[in-house]
Amino acid sequence: MxxxxxxxxxxxxxxxxxxxxxxxxxxxxxxxxxxxxxxxGKTEVFPVQKAAPATVFIEAPGSETDLRRQLRAKNGVSELSSSTSVIRFSVAPTGSFGFITPNLLGMALITRSPDLSIEQVPPVSNAFEIHKLADGSGMLVGFVEASLKPQLTTSERPKSVRLGLYSNPSEKAPHIVAVPLVKLVVDRMPIRLNPKEPGSAVLFDMDLQSTANRTSSQTGP
Incomplete structure (x- = not known):
């Protein structure tokens, strides 16, 4: 057992x-x-976003030629190649600038067109200047009244700013400025200050959005 x-x-x-x-x-x-x-496993890829560029304001007085030269130097842009007459913003080289007529600019901003046609030489005397920065962001150049400086240069802009952007300088609007295209909201076409003169300076009313949400995946309007 x-x-x-x-x-x-x-x-x-x-x-x-x-x-x-x-x-x-x-x-x-x-x-x-x-x-x-x-x-x-499935992973979600979010689009790369970048901060909209800050507004650039040149306070020093000067001639229109000198002010434009100062702003171009500050934004690090140079003239388009002489072989380029008209080019789309999307394919223009970074670090360059060109020009666009007020009517084409107005239609592009009102319709939120994803691209702009810019030219090496101003097609008209009241053309607006466009800068394409090194990171591909677009900036619209114009002239503003001195009273707008505090609202444009602040690092934090809690509310949108109603902005009157002129194509050329004057006693009323002597300061040159560059504003980010992706932050502009437009609901009307620009108007000539002197309707009888085709080359008269142009006033473009627009809203510059707040800095509360400054990121955008766009490089243009």
């Missing part, structure tokens, strides 16, 4: 020895599936 009990005692661990390899095999089978799920 003791021998029989001893034999039964020695044979009981066998199921445990068999179960252990089965457990290991089961775990090994589960691990690759987990890894595959992690590697092949």
């Amino acid at each position: 003791p021998d029989r009990v001893s034999q039964l005692t020695r044979t009981r661990p066998a199921p445990c020895l068999i179960a252990s390899p089965l457990l290991v095999l089961t775990l090994l089978n589960l691990i690759p599936a987990s890894i595959a799920g992690a590697q092949g």
Whole structure:
């Protein structure tokens, strides 16, 4: 009888020895599936966003030619190649500037057109200047009244600013400024100050949006 009990005692661990390899095999089978799920799982890729460029304001007085030169130097832009007469903003080289007529600019901003046609040489005397910065952002150049400086140069702009942008300088609007295209909201076409003169300076009323949400995936209007 003791021998029989001893034999039964020695044979009981066998199921445990068999179960252990089965457990290991089961775990090994589960691990690759987990890894595959992690590697092949669906991930959402968000579009790359960048901050809209800050408004640039030149306070120093000067002639129109000198003010434009100062602003171009500050924005790091140079003239388009002489071989380029008209080019789309999207394919224009970064770090360059061009010009656009008031009517084409007005239609593009009102319709939120994704691209602009800019020219190397001003097509008209009241053309607006467009800067394409090194990061591809677009800036609209014009002249404003001195009273707008505090609202335009502040780092935090909680509310939108109603802005009157002139194509050319005057006693009323002597300061040159560059505003980010992606922050402009326009609901009307620009108007000539002297309707009888086609080349008269142009006034463009627009809203410069607040800095509360300055990120945008666009590089143009």
